[in-house]
Every structure is written in structure tokens, then in C-alpha cells.
Amino acid sequence: MDMVLPLAGIRCIECATGVAAAYAGRLLASMGADVVMVEPEEGSPLRREPPFLGPDGGESALFAYLSAGKQAISIDLGTEAGQAELARLLGTANILIEDVAIADKAAMGLDPEKVSARWPALVHLSLLPFGSHGPKAGWVGSELTLIHSAGEGFLLPNGLSAALFPERPPLKIAGHFAEMQGGVAGALSALAALWSGTGQYVDVSVQDANLAVGAFTVQRYGDGSLEHRLSRSFRYGGVIECRDGNVELLTLEQRQWHGLLELMGRPDWSQDPALEDAVVRSQRGDFINAQIRSWAASRNVEDVVMAAQKLGVPMARYNTPEQILSGQHETARGLFAEMPMADGRACRMQTGPFRFDGRPLPARPWPVPLDVEPQPVATPLARRERA
């Protein structure tokens, strides 16, 4: 029996040029919402963003990932006809997602008050780098600057990378981490607004979303600590180099510490009773870590991780993309779906970050490239409508 997806029956119109708003739409689409992405004739700028689906270019993997499950329609929102077409679509929708700059919203037919007056039941989600309210609402942002606008960037890296390169500038997280936080917060806020039964304007900012997930540092500030990347490292554990790769080790509970000693064969140094105290261990962290590093250096990742987890010691391999794509655990859970590409090959895609009732979210194709003519037998989702 086909699974009834959680958002079946909910219709969403998306006008997005950035990752955050596109990811909000993608999350809703992957959970069964009917999402129509409006793009200009030349296509979404995301279609041209690396990385690509192939060694020598090809379709944008970023666009494909962010657009899976959506229908694409070309509309020039700068024209009257285009805005009439958008209005027709909005008349059928429950949710509008857009990331149009405040200064441009009215010219694109997206003035919040007018939208609300015409479609009072609609949830209108605006997802901008710094939101649409407040003194910096007009500021522009990119993945790099946004993660640093919300505090986490300043605190990265820590642990081994910070110890190796203390003079270097702080780092961003790979890919589009910050923008995607904005997307998840936006999707959550839009669904909450829809649940309330009151059509309304929802103002989400990527900066706020990243501040939310980075909240711990604000709490520590209240406790009197100003965190810094060079001092927020775990005193022992962290990134540990083995013979054939890196593992991550973190023991927070006493029983995990005992498990770690067991794992290392109860070396002599570990018999000091003072080390039973977590604060003492922390103070002697450099010494303990030197022992862990020297123990791990001659061992293989797979062996130590399996043995550690058997003893309840939290340890994980730093997986390469290839290891994830071919991982036993990932394969057993059906994490990746085989996706046909426009050129006839197939790639693999994670369909969603979570699952319902034991099944991964279904694989749904992304809109075809602009230079590929619609196939007469294409599914409705892959078909490209023209305004």
C-alpha cells in the first residue's frame, strides 16, 4: 500500500533564488506537499551552482537536491502577465515561500499586505538572510557571512584543527549548513502558521535560525563565559588519528570513561584513583589525549570503532562521502534512492533527513534541465510547464 505522506494535499508556491527558501520548499515537497517553484525564463540561479552531477560538469547537484519533488514553472514576475499568473497560482495555494528582498517585494507582486488582503488564508513565508523586520532587514548575506553573523563561525574550528592552526581565521561549516538551518526553521514556521488556522505573514531569518541552533554560547555568556574557538575544545577525545583515518571520540559519562580504559587495555597510567574525578581528568586532558593518540595511531578505524561501541564508548569514524554512500548501515536503512538523470545515467540521493513509520521518504524527481524538452510520457512532477 502506498504511504500517505504527511503533507499530502498541502499546496505551496515557491519563489526562491537562494538555498534557504529552496530548502524550505524541498522539505515540504519531500513530505508530500505539492510544491510549484517559480523561476525566471533563464532558470533559477541554483541551476548553475556547483557541485555538479559528474566529473566534468552537468546538472547542478545542489539544484537537483534542493528541487526534488517540485514542479517548475517559468514566470517573469517583473511583468503584469507574470504577476497575473502568480496570482492564479496563489489562489490555489496554502503556503507561499519567497526570498525576494524587501525592496523588491512590491515590484514582484509580493507585497505582504497586498498578498494578505487578497488571500487572507494564505501563509506567506519570507525567508531572508537577516529577516524582513529590524534595522538590518535590508542587509545581504551569503553562506559564509551568515554563519559568522550568528556566532558559530567564530567558534570554529575547535579541537585538533584549532590546535594545529591557531593563527588561522575561523571557519565555516561545509556546504550550505547555515542556509539550510534557515530552510528548516522556515518550513517549521510555515507549518506552524498553517496549523494555527490563521493566514499570516511569517518572517524568518537565516541569521536567527543559526543563532537558535547555536544558542549554547548565549547561555554560557549569561553564565559569565565568552566562548572562543581556542578554548572550547574538549579536554580529551575529539578528532583522533588512527592508522587509516580519523575517528571522533567523546566520553561524557563515567561509565563511558571506564569503557574507554577497558578499550585501551587498562594501561598503568589509568590506575591513578584521582582520574575517577571528571574535573581532574579534564585538567589532565592533554596527558590523557597524548595516551589516546599514541594508542590509536597503530590501530585501524574499523577495529577501534567496533570495539568501542561494544563497550558503550561513543566513537565514530569520520566517514568520507564514498563510505556513506556504500555504508552497510545506510544501505540497510535505504538512505539513498537511485535517481534517473536527464542524460540517462542515475545518481543517488538522500530523500529526507528523517522518516515516518519506518520508511524513508519517497524519491521524487527534480525538474528537468532547461535545455531538455519535456517528454510526452514524463510524470507530472518532471514535466516543465511554460507560462
Place this chain on the structure above:
Amino acid sequence: MKPLEGVRIADFTVHAAGPFCTHMLSQLGAECIKIESALRPDIFRKSHAVYGRNGPASFDQVASNKLSIRLNMKHRDGVALAKRLVAVSDVAAESFRAGVMTRLGLGYDDLRQVKPDLVMVSVSSSGQTGPDSHFAGYAPLFGAWGGLGYLSGYSDGPPMEMRHVMDHSVGLNAALAVMAALHKRRTTGEGSHIDVAAREVASSLVGEALMAVSVGGQVERLGNDDYIRAPHGLYATNTADRWLGIAVGSDNEWRTFVAVTGLAALAADPRFRNAEGRHANRRALDAAVSAWSARQDAEDAVERLQRAGIAAHISWNTHDLVTDPHLRERGAIVDVVDSEGGARAAVGFPGRFSGSDAASITRGTPKLGEHEDYVYGELLGMGRREIDSLVEQQIIY
């Protein structure tokens, strides 16, 4: 009314990821009842020594707004009481290792017996199924398993350890899934069991990289670089540890950038004439931008660049965040008073609603068991004598 007013959550979650999920939902207006036991309180309620001293963990932020009760689930009657609470709730949330709730007699199938349309969310490191489902983990491990750690870091260094933002990303995703499942319940009358594997949230955040690699696409550990944009990085300014983040992509942005910075010589340099050239020669470009930025006041430079529409921001520390008028005006930074009367800065909900009351923190951290009169008395209709007896028997404990 807040958007989720009327939704009740029986919250069995501990640590950071699970509690962050219910923290989001509680700010949206759900009534969230945090279930702990004096036998084993949430480890994050206690201070711990990971930073070299015994300081409080992230408990205050994620526990705010919640109601607190004690309940000993190791006791058979405690399990029965937990079921009574779930029966009057819409959502049950948990973040134990896979299988623990089932062993306690509180698995999804057990709970569905008392609440057929229950939305249950299980947050774990590796999911409810699969060969690694029993694995223990925390935020840095989720990032390691999911590829986010491997792909992050300096290009010539080791992988980068992910911290609390990883936990909280998991919780944010879990909150979204719960919200979607509530919609499904509204339209179909059916409940759901949501399985959130933290490592899969991590891999979802580099989903495009994994897709590309699956067909031989080129993916690298880029540090602060971008695949096509330059200048793109953090540049030292005239003040130590005051880094200026700049991202310039299109030719238009480049022309604006050189005009604002006065780097006319760069505009004339043929190596930097177009985006391909700027990217191919990005180390030389970085050196030139660094020479300029080293003389700049970071605040002043950001103001000038933003006024011209260039993505620029200082790498902000926490003091910057807490004192920022923009974040304050948006309610992204709020002051919270806890039950002992102390005020502290906290982080508000990352969304503003025009037609609902503000999603926000309205109460600080609850004391363990602070709301038992309401939960056991009013909600479950138990009399004083019954409650006292359960306390006596260490079931409410």
C-alpha cells in the same frame, strides 16, 4: 494565541538534540511536560566537566518554557503512569538509544494502545533500525558519521569536529517532522512514528555533495573557499581576532567591491577580470584583499560594503550577538527570568508571526518536579492522597 496552543507533548527526551525539538515546539505554544526522575535526571541538568571545570550545560536554554515532573519509569506503576500521561497528550518525544522505550514498555506500539493517533518522535544517533542502531553518540559523532565533519575543516588539515549546532539541527529537523505529522493527523486521523537519526540529519546537510560524489562529481574540503566565488573568506582587520567575512561572486559585485574598497589596481589586473580568473587566482586576490583589510576598522568596512549591497559581516562573538539591536528587536535575543529570579540572555524562536502571538520563551528553567500538582492533579485528575502515596512509593520520584 500562539500557533500550537492546545497541543500537548509528553517529553521523555534528554541531552540536547531531543530537548531542542520540544523546545522549539514549546516556544510555538505547545504545552511540553518534561519527564525526569531523581534517580536519573537529564545529564544536561547537571553540570559536567568537559571544558575543564564543572559548569552548567545547555539545559537552561532548552528546558525553558517546559513543565517538569518526576516519574520513575523503572517502576511498573511508573510505566503505567507514563501511559496515562501519553493518553492525554498529542505527541510523545524521546531520545533514548533505539530499543530502550520498547524495553520499558513504552514503545510506539505500546503507546498507540492508549493513544491511537499519537505522534511519536524518536531521536537517536543512528536511527531505530540498521546494524549501527545501538551505537552511542553525541554531536561530534553525528557530524563524523554523516560526512559533515569530513567535508568541513581547513583543506590541508584534519576533519572538523561539529558541536552543539549539530545536536540542535537534529532537534530542529525533528520539530519540523512532528509538525508535519500533526498535519497528517488532522487530515487523516492517523498518528505516526517519526525516526530521526542524527547522522542522517548531518548527511542531509551535505546532500548535494553526496549526490555529486555518487556519479563522480568533484567535491572537496574547501575551508572558507567557495567553488566559484572569490574573494571569499575571512580577512584580518586592524583589530586582533576581528575577522571580516566577504563573499563576492558576480562581475557586478566585483565592480562594486573594488569601488567601495578603493582597490582600483585590482580592477585593472587582467587576472581578476572575470569570475573564473578571480577564482583561479584567488590566493593572489586574498593577499591583496588582506593587505587592504588589515588597515580597516571591521565595523566601518561592513557598513560600507553592506550599503553597496556586498555580503560582508564580521565574525561575531557572543558579546556581539547579545548586544545587537537588530537581534533584540526581532526577539531573537530575549531576557529570561528563571525560577530563582535571575535574568539572563536567551535565544528566542527564529520566526515572527503576524497573525499569532509571538513564539517565545515565557518561563525560565523549571525545578525538577515543579509542575506535578498541575500535571498529576489537574491533567490526570489524581487526588492529593494518591499523589502523596506515589511519592512515598518512589514512583513519582
